Amino acid sequence: MTVRVLAAGDHFVQNRLLIDALRSEVGGELDVRELTLPWPVVPFGPVGEVDEASDVEDELIDALRGVEICVTQMAPLTRRVLEAAPDLKLFCVSRGGPVNANLEAATAAGVAVTFAPGRNAVATAEHTLAMLLAATRRIPQTHADLAGGVWRGDYYMYDKVGPELEGGTVGLVGYGAIGRRVARMVAGFGAEVLVFDPYVETPGSVELDELLSRSGFVSLHARATPETTGMIDAARLALMPPGSVLVNCARGSLLDYDALCDALDSGHLFGAALDVFPEEPIPPGSRLLTTPNLVMTPHLAGASKETAVKAARIVAADVARYLRGEPLAHCANPAPANL
Structure with missing residues (x-):
């Protein structure tokens, strides 16, 4: 069965990088949707109960309909988003820590959250x-x-x-x-x-x-x-x-x-x-x-082309593990038993 994935990239970790990494790690068995977030043109900030996220809750809720896996950098995984996305099982954050994800709510909803340590x-x-x-x-x-x-x-x-x-x-x-x-x-x-x-x-x-x-x-x-x-x-x-x-x-x-x-x-x-x-x-x-x-400098220390590519590859590798039924390498919350 084809798995539906949302690539919610931005102008740094671009959707093309996320999709290329997914194709490389997983192959062609994914139905990939795209949502482009405004960061860094529009600065991140608090969204709902999470921090350092793009303020796109409504757009994300629409894009997550029927989606099992989301790969992103700045999308806000709030309680409101989780309640509106019952099909979501895996939320991959391509940054050193998933500060834009409500881990407690994700765990309660049966959603595993991964991140990308060492990317930058x-x-x-x-x-x-x-x-x-x-x-x-x-x-x-x-x-x-x-x-x-x-x-x-x-x-x-x-x-x-x-x-x-x-x-x-x-x-x-x-x-x-x-x-x-x-x-x-x-x-x-x-x-x-x-x-x-x-x-x-x-x-x-x-x-x-x-x-x-x-x-x-x-x-x-x-x-x-x-x-x-x-x-x-x-x-x-x-x-x-x-x-x-x-x-x-x-x-x-x-x-x-x-x-x-x-x-x-x-x-x-x-x-x-x-x-x-x-x-x-x-x-x-x-x-x-x-x-x-x-x-x-304006929070640019981690900004390099290689950082964006590494970030996409790290989260794509955990997507591949999830699809193979293997333990996730960089899971930030207790992975649901059905993963």
Whole structure:
């Protein structure tokens, strides 16, 4: 019997990538419908009781009629959607965590939810290194001056130049797939690496306060949990050596952004680089828009062509397992007994 699938892609993990991956993993036994979500042209946000989703509940409900499997990145799996989609059995989220899915409601409805861990690890690690170097070497600021016709020789003054990675100490807060890659990259520059991760023991492992006090460069790679919310606050920023650099390409909730702005305004930190924020997009009037020595990108760290392709392949592989009656590799909730 032909299985009906909804490919609810967007302008990053496109439907063609999802469908190509499904055809490669499964073959031609699928009846695939398509729904294109507006992300990232339209930012994600809270939808119903889930977060970081495209606001397309009505469109998704229409598209899910008679559908057994949905592959997506940003579609909202809310209680309302589940109640309107009785045929749905498998909901595959092509991102590192299924934050746009109500796992409790999905489990109660007999819907397995999968995700795509590690899809953007390489892209995020490379972006982290780029941000670290950009903040340390003042690349965005000096480019902006030159583009505006201004040649500023004062950037060469001793008090305005930054430190080198070689011979320095890089502290990594979190040592998962991304943190491990960043560690290899900065070690290649000749830096010492310290690690804080309560779930991992590795050479260079230290407690968080020791890491902050010893590291001239700190990069955040922890997951967003109640325990990590606000973990880098004013007191911990004060532990960092004067003239150090902080990078956050992980989650906005890890960092006290007002305290960061204070540390930059005072000159305690040489610079900072951010890809994630407490509110996205950044609202007008935010201190982040006027604080000096701050490099920012709009939540782009995981954005690469390879990330999108990997994401599609990871979820398609779990679709194939489901159809073969095998255990799912990346199931986020207790898989129903009939899977």
